[in-house]
Amino acid sequence: MSLLNTIASRSPWLYRINAGSCNGCDVELATTACIPRYDVERLGCQYCGSPKHADIVLITGPLTMKVKEKVLRVFQEIPEPKVTVAIGICPISGGVFRDSYAIAGPMDSYLPIDVNVPGCPPRPQAIIEGIAMAIDIWRQRIQEPA
Amino acid sequence: MNFLKVLFRNLRQGPSTDPFPFGETFTPEALRGRIAFDASRCSVCRMCEHVCAGGAIRFEETPQGVEFILWHNTCTFCGLCEHYCVPKAIHLTNDWHLAHKQEDKYRMIEEGTMYFKSCVACSSAFLPPSDALLDKVYPTPAAIDPAMSELCPDCRRARAAAQQTTPGMAQIHEPGLTLRPLRLNHNEKRHD
Numbered sequence: 128m129s130l131l132n133t134i135a136s137r138s139p140w141l142y143r144i145n146a147g148s149c150n151g152c153d154v155e156l157a158t159t160a161c162i163p164r165y166d167v168e169r170l171g172c173q174y175c176g177s178p179k180h181a182d183i184v185l186i187t188g189p190l191t192m193k194v195k196e197k198v199l200r201v202f203q204e205i206p207e208p209k210v211t212v213a214i215g216i217c218p219i220s221g222g223v224f225r226d227s228y229a230i231a232g233p234m235d236s237y238l239p240i241d242v243n244v245p246g247c248p249p250r251p252q253a254i255i256e257g258i259a260m261a262i263d264i265w266r267q268r269i270q271e272p273a
Numbered sequence: 274m275n276f277l278k279v280l281f282r283n284l285r286q287g288p289s290t291d292p293f294p295f296g297e298t299f300t301p302e303a304l305r306g307r308i309a310f311d312a313s314r315c316s317v318c319r320m321c322e323h324v325c326a327g328g329a330i331r332f333e334e335t336p337q338g339v340e341f342i343l344w345h346n347t348c349t350f351c352g353l354c355e356h357y358c359v360p361k362a363i364h365l366t367n368d369w370h371l372a373h374k375q376e377d378k379y380r381m382i383e384e385g386t387m388y389f390k391s392c393v394a395c396s397s398a399f400l401p402p403s404d405a406l407l408d409k410v411y412p413t414p415a416a417i418d419p420a421m422s423e424l425c426p427d428c429r430r431a432r433a434a435a436q437q438t439t440p441g442m443a444q445i446h447e448p449g450l451t452l453r454p455l456r457l458n459h460n461e462k463r464h465d
Contacts, residue, residue: 166290216327219378220347223327235375244372245381247327247349250304252293257372259294264374 129270135182136266138171141258142181142205146198146234148188151248152215156185158251159258165251170262178204182269183261186240189217189224190232202238208268210261212242214254219243304367305350308343312385314405315341315362321354330354338388339400345371345381360405392425399425 141160145153159165160174175181178201190198202211216222218234234240241264244257291298317339322330329348333340354363362385373381389398401422402410411417420429 164289164291169290170294216347216349220344222347223349225328225347235378240375242372242374243346243378245346245348246369246371247351249371250369252291252298253369253372255294256370260372260374 132269136269138173139182139210139262139265140175140180141167141172141183141185142175142178144184144186144198144201145194146186146188146218146232147191147194147230148215148217152187152217152246155248155251155254156187156214159254162251165255167255167258170255170259172258172262178202179206181205182209182265183258184209184211185214185258186211186218186234186238187214189221189227189230190234190237192229192231195231195237199237208265210241210265210268211238212244212257212261213240214244214257215249216245216247219245222247300367300369302367304369305352305365306367306369307345307365307371308348308350308354308383309364309366310341310343310383310385311362311364312341312387314360314403315385315387316360316403316406317387317400318359320357320359321363324353324357326351326353335386338386341383341385341387343383344379345383346378359409360403362403362405390422392428393423394428395425397425397427 143153143156159167172183184202184205186198188194213219213234217224218232218240221227221230221232224230224232231237242257242260244253246253249257317332319332322332325348327347327349329344331342331344333342350365352365355361355365371381387400387403390401391397392399407417407421408414420432424432
């Protein structure tokens, strides 16, 4: 099992949850992943389509009332150990939507957040920095005895 | 044979991937990032608090003075605060290294305190205008009224009124604004 963990710790898979984001941060995430200039796959990461394959979760958006239950359900499907990264100021504090009647957030009152990347939206380098922090946390989590 | 040309060009140029996080990256000079606040320039007009889109700026009054608190985790980096700051106390630096762990969430702040001064005439506490603001308002340093930073607004007003010698001032027996009709514009249609 330890050998598998050593191998797995080199390639965390990313999963993206949009919790009512304006898509600004999602565009930056797409830029980080798809444009060779930023190329997040150099860190061994890869985006995956299913929450069941995910290791690092990137959450954007302020957690609107409408999407809250769905986000929590998808988050439950992600296997442990997982690392959660809040991208943009919306999941961290609510951002410009703070104190709105349509917002259930901030995100950390519902989900355990590990890394915050503030910005509106954060630039791709800042997202890469946040993912690098998340990978460090994830390596510690996967290698410590369960 | 066009592909050979492309291949050769790519080999000559090298990779176009940004070396970050393994190397240095390019940061534009005008990038709006972490906010730097200079308390010595601030004169607490609170315009930044008013225009702040994310509600990141807060002023808090303490017995010693007024505190400026900015939380980067709800700041949109729109730069409105810098734009509206007359004495240029707020500056958006191009430092974008803002990613942090959850335990540092509430430490991502920028603070500064503007201290009260005691009026030389009535010894009440007041906030003097900052030197940066006075430089902006007065054309030359010699034109700056030294009373601005020594007297409270009430004492300044009393001093200015005592210095004023308007001829015929004593003869005016204006009943005051309170007795005037409420409509200032007499052509305006009366509301129901």
